[in-house]
Amino acid sequence: MTIYSIYVLSKAGGLIFNCDQNIPKIELEKTFSYPLPYKLVFENNRIVVSFGQRDGIKVGHSLLAINGIAVTGKQLDDGRDALKVLEDPEQYPISLKFGWPRLSTNEKIFLASMFYPLFAIASQLSPEPRSSGIEVLETSSYRLHCYQTLTGVKFLAVVDPRQTGVDALLRRLHELYADFALKNPFYSLEMPIRCELFDTHVRSALEQAERLGVANV
Amino acid sequence: MNRSVDPKKVNSELFTLTYGALVVQLLNDLESVEEVNKQLDRMGYNIGVRLVEDFIARTSADKCYDLRETADKIQAGFRLYLGVSPSVGGWGPAGDEFSLTLDSNPLAEFVELPETCSNMRYSAILPGIVRGACEMVHLEVTSWFVQDQLRGDPVTELRVKFVKRLEDSVPPGED
Numbered sequence: 001m002t003i004y005s006i007y008v009l010s011k012a013g014g015l016i017f018n019c020d021q022n023i024p025k026i027e028l029e030k031t032f033s034y035p036l037p038y039k040l041v042f043e044n045n046r047i048v049v050s051f052g053q054r055d056g057i058k059v060g061h062s063l064l065a066i067n068g069i070a071v072t073g074k075q076l077d078d079g080r081d082a083l084k085v086l087e088d089p090e091q092y093p094i095s096l097k098f099g100w101p102r103l104s105t106n107e108k109i110f111l112a113s114m115f116y117p118l119f120a121i122a123s124q125l126s127p128e129p130r131s132s133g134i135e136v137l138e139t140s141s142y143r144l145h146c147y148q149t150l151t152g153v154k155f156l157a158v159v160d161p162r163q164t165g166v167d168a169l170l171r172r173l174h175e176l177y178a179d180f181a182l183k184n185p186f187y188s189l190e191m192p193i194r195c196e197l198f199d200t201h202v203r204s205a206l207e208q209a210e211r212l213g214v215a216n217v
Numbered sequence: 218m219n220r221s222v223d224p225k226k227v228n229s230e231l232f233t234l235t236y237g238a239l240v241v242q243l244l245n246d247l248e249s250v251e252e253v254n255k256q257l258d259r260m261g262y263n264i265g266v267r268l269v270e271d272f273i274a275r276t277s278a279d280k281c282y283d284l285r286e287t288a289d290k291i292q293a294g295f296r297l298y299l300g301v302s303p304s305v306g307g308w309g310p311a312g313d314e315f316s317l318t319l320d321s322n323p324l325a326e327f328v329e330l331p332e333t334c335s336n337m338r339y340s341a342i343l344p345g346i347v348r349g350a351c352e353m354v355h356l357e358v359t360s361w362f363v364q365d366q367l368r369g370d371p372v373t374e375l376r377v378k379f380v381k382r383l384e385d386s387v388p389p390g391e392d
Contacts, residue, residue: 182267
């Protein structure tokens with residue numbers, strides 16, 4: 001049972017808090033000889049495997065490092081162009097690290113604000129009057145729970161499909177938000193929550209929910 | 218830890234005295250009773266917009282579709298945060314205003330207003346809190362004291378009047 005991440009959206013739809021809990025880290029490092037068995041393309045500011053799936057490296061994984069030197073966008077950290085290095089037969093044998101790209105903070109903010117209109121559309125599409133927005137969104141690999149308070153703040157939890165007790169967890173997060181964010185006189189409303197007490201309490205609530213989730217099964 | 222079962226209780230006298238110190242400090246700083254009234258109301262408003270979240274989280278209150286439900290919630294709020302239970306009454310003919318009547322005001326327990334402060338709204342923080350809290354749940358209300366024990370009235374009476382529903386602030390999926 002796992003809780004992957006937590007997002008808190010303000011009334012206006014901005015991301016004001018997020019925290020990642022045990023997102024599986026997929027990283028594979030291998031040594032290759034020329035030519036590479038994968039087709040690599042550059043998209044979304046990342047070098048991504050577009051075709052050729054073998055040895056655990058899958059389509060969609062992105063290139064994280066060459067010979068231990070990290071890759072940012074197209075560039076190696078020592079200033080060389082990563083794609084040029086890969087094309088050069090003299091650089092081989094070469095050690096490449098592939099992995100599942102993590103969301104950057106900007107992407108998280110972007111996705112969080114995307115959820116806001118989805119939630120609104122869902123409530124308008126409803127065949128029944130007075131419908132709520134999206135409460136649970138289910139996929140093959142995770143479930144997204146959303147809890148909107150009467151004041152319009154949304155608490156989202158991305159969890160394993162088998163995780164139980166998520167509603168109670170979200171209500172607990174609401175309590176923590178009321179206590180440690182809103183009662184903190186130095187926290188201004190609608191702004192990102194940077195309160196250490198809130199952070200630690202959220203983490204302990206997550207751990208507790210994971211333990212109870214296991215016990216409930 | 219469940220707050221609804223184990224509230225952090227604090228001696229109400231500590232709160233009463235702290236509030237008294239705040240009012241006196243404001244009076245010293247601002248030197249005008251009118252200004253103090255205004256300032257207390259503003260502070261109350263700022264407390265209200267934050268406190269309402271705690272109230273909802275603790276009582277898992279439902280949405281109100283009628284002012285009578287709102288009145289019950291405000292009454293519950295007084296019970297929760299001040300430990301007093303005001304009576305709700307004095308409904309206007311249109312059902313858009315009501316009074317909360319307190320037999321004793323915990324904020325003013327040890328207070329006697331001096332002559333110079335006869336037009337002070339000593340507990341002006343309370344209407345501010347009510348206004349701020351209602352605004353966050355999309356209700357615009359006005360709130361004021363019509364009777365005050367400190368000014369010789371038999372009870373303390375807080376009037377709440379519904380102004381309008383803040384349609385533009387209702388989040389989608391809430392209605």
